[in-house]
Amino acid sequence: MLIDILITSLINGSTYALLAIGFSLIFGVARIVNIAHTAFYMVAAYCIYFTTYRLGFNPLSAMITGIVFVSILGLIVYKIFIAPIREHEQAVLIGTIALAIALQEIMMLIFTGDYLSVPALIKGYATILGVKVFYQQLITFASVLVVLGLMRLFLMHTKLGLAIRATAQDREVANLMGMNESRVAMMAVVISVGLAGATGAIIVPLTTVEPFMWSHPLIMMMAVVVLGGMGSIKGSFYAAFILGFAEAMVVFLIPSGAFLKGAVALSIMILVLVVRPTGLFGVQFEEEG
Amino acid sequence: MLEITNLTVCYGKAMIINDISLHVDEGELVSLVGPNGAGKSTTLRAATGLVAWEKSIHRGGDGDITLQGTVEFMGKRIEKTPAHEIAKMGLIHCPERRRPFKEMSVLENLKAGAYLLTEKNEIDENLRQVYQLFPRLKERSHQISGTLSGGEQQMLAVGRAMMSSPKLLCIDEPSTGLAPIMRTEVFRKIQEIRELGITVLLVEQEVSTVFTMADRNYVLSSGKIIAEGKGEELLKDEVLRKTYLGM
Numbered sequence: 040m041l042i043d044i045l046i047t048s049l050i051n052g053s054t055y056a057l058l059a060i061g062f063s064l065i066f067g068v069a070r071i072v073n074i075a076h077t078a079f080y081m082v083a084a085y086c087i088y089f090t091t092y093r094l095g096f097n098p099l100s101a102m103i104t105g106i107v108f109v110s111i112l113g114l115i116v117y118k119i120f121i122a123p124i125r126e127h128e129q130a131v132l133i134g135t136i137a138l139a140i141a142l143q144e145i146m147m148l149i150f151t152g153d154y155l156s157v158p159a160l161i162k163g164y165a166t167i168l169g170v171k172v173f174y175q176q177l178i179t180f181a182s183v184l185v186v187l188g189l190m191r192l193f194l195m196h197t198k199l200g201l202a203i204r205a206t207a208q209d210r211e212v213a214n215l216m217g218m219n220e221s222r223v224a225m226m227a228v229v230i231s232v233g234l235a236g237a238t239g240a241i242i243v244p245l246t247t248v249e250p251f252m253w254s255h256p257l258i259m260m261m262a263v264v265v266l267g268g269m270g271s272i273k274g275s276f277y278a279a280f281i282l283g284f285a286e287a288m289v290v291f292l293i294p295s296g297a298f299l300k301g302a303v304a305l306s307i308m309i310l311v312l313v314v315r316p317t318g319l320f321g322v323q324f325e326e327e328g
Numbered sequence: 329m330l331e332i333t334n335l336t337v338c339y340g341k342a343m344i345i346n347d348i349s350l351h352v353d354e355g356e357l358v359s360l361v362g363p364n365g366a367g368k369s370t371t372l373r374a375a376t377g378l379v380a381w382e383k384s385i386h387r388g389g390d391g392d393i394t395l396q397g398t399v400e401f402m403g404k405r406i407e408k409t410p411a412h413e414i415a416k417m418g419l420i421h422c423p424e425r426r427r428p429f430k431e432m433s434v435l436e437n438l439k440a441g442a443y444l445l446t447e448k449n450e451i452d453e454n455l456r457q458v459y460q461l462f463p464r465l466k467e468r469s470h471q472i473s474g475t476l477s478g479g480e481q482q483m484l485a486v487g488r489a490m491m492s493s494p495k496l497l498c499i500d501e502p503s504t505g506l507a508p509i510m511r512t513e514v515f516r517k518i519q520e521i522r523e524l525g526i527t528v529l530l531v532e533q534e535v536s537t538v539f540t541m542a543d544r545n546y547v548l549s550s551g552k553i554i555a556e557g558k559g560e561e562l563l564k565d566e567v568l569r570k571t572y573l574g575m
């Protein structure tokens with residue numbers, strides 16, 4: 040039981056971390072509260088389903104196609120829909136909500152509301168301490184860690200990463216240093232949505248694909264961001280595992296408690312907002328360890 | 329080098345800059361002084377593209393921002409050029425209130441300053457120069473800049489601006505909020521920068537020091553240039569001295 044809880048919380052926590060970091064990135068740099076973030080994650084999942092079953096792609100190329108497709112979709116949507124209203128925060132907020140629902144309805148029209156699934160990359164399981172752990176769970180967890188590591192390398196050690204962090208901290212000064220603020224914002228959008236796509240691709244073999252699959256991760260992601268502190272990547276990372284763990288505890292320890300898992304996140308979110316509105320790690324965007 | 333002609337800036341109905349003209353020639357140290365709210369920062373912001381940027385994102389608060397007149401830098405009109413491209417031309421603005429990237433280390437701030445440079449040699453050379461100018465920054469290179477003292481943050485802001493190999497460096501109120509010793513230090517550094525052959529446009533309130541340093545000075549009040557000239561000449565004018573310079 041304890042091992043089950045641990046595995047579930049590590050896997051869920053790591054996907055929440057990926058989602059929350061993507062969400063924080065776009066918020067930090069472009070001040071966009073992207074409610075549609077997890078909707079892109081859903082689109083990636085559908086894309087992988089489609090390319091696997093309708094086009095006969097192998098799992099890996101299906102995943103890559105999904106991530107690329109979602110990134111391009113994100114870029115197009117940003118350019119024609121969000122960029123023109125970017126300075127009006129309320130409009131952006133409403134716009135991204137509308138976008139999420141639109142994507143949900145489009146998936147519903149194309150794929151109906153059926154529960155779909157995608158095969159695991161590697162079938163089978165290992166037995167760890169007497170508990171069945173599917174290889175796919177291990178792959179998913181490892182992939183998340185790799186992606187998180189790559190993100191950190193990217194942000195800390197590339198020129199674009201530097202520009203992204205600088206713009207997130209003070210976009211006017213970033214502008215004065217010769218950073219093209221609107222281009223940096225656009226790149227942040229692409230990377231953020233790409234990250235949502237990657238999260239979808241990594242998690243899809245472990246979950247059911249359906250048009251409402253974006254709503255629970257959205258709530259969890261928001262709770263993570265609130266708990267970790269808006270704009271703090273480090274905070275998101277820790278908060279994601281805390282929430283993943285809390286969620287797994289409820290699901291496993293309370294008989295038929297699965298329906299409560301959304302409530303856990305929401306309660307934590309409200310509690311944090313009341314007790315410590317800046318979250319665990321304040322409002323900093325990123326800091327050296 | 330920099331030629332501002334008949335510049336007028338309005339935020340909504342408020343005319344902040346009222347038809348001013350000024351110029352900075354290569355190799356000069358020119359100061360722009362005046363009381364709080366005179367429009368000194370706005371003048372710099374208009375020259376380096378920030379007013380146009382604000383206008384482009386409609387952040388003007390009540391009403392639109394209007395910007396009239398011309399700004400020329402090294403023979404090119406730049407009043408409509410985006411801020412990041414102006415920086416690329418070598419017109420660098422070190423903003424008011426220092427504004428380091430607070431969550432980054434000193435070294436990362438300096439690297440951000442060198443964002444436009446592509447030659448690694450040039451970046452290393454600039455870094456060496458900045459560290460020579462401000463040995464303090466070298467000692468603190470891995471400290472998170474938000475935890476630096478005010479004086480150190482000011483050195484960082486100037487150092488960061490120096491990292492981009494500026495041709496004309498505009499510095500906005502570097503001495504404000506610093507202890508007297510630190511002020512003297514900052515002014516000495518600006519003198520040193522100038523001796524490196526960099527043209528400087530210095531916005532300040534610390535008139536007495538600035539007037540002894542600068543080649544020429546402009547006095548700005550309520551958005552208008554009310555006097556210009558060498559420090560000692562300006563100080564001879566009793567009314568100007570008492571009313572506008574508070575000396």
Ligand SMILES: Nc1ncnc2c1ncn2[C@@H]1O[C@H](COP(=O)(O)OP(=O)(O)OP(=O)(O)O)[C@@H](O)[C@H]1O
Binds near residue numbers: 368370
């Ligand atoms: N974005 C803005 N919207 C509206 N008014 C503004 C804006 N920026 C500046 N102002 C107004 O313009 C006037 C001049 O401001 P500015 O910052 O240029 O003065 P300053 O000479 O730099 O003053 P200080 O010495 O205090 O820095 C002020 O009255 C200020 O309130």
Ligand SMILES: [Mg+2]
Binds near residue numbers: 501
């Ligand atoms: Mg000012």
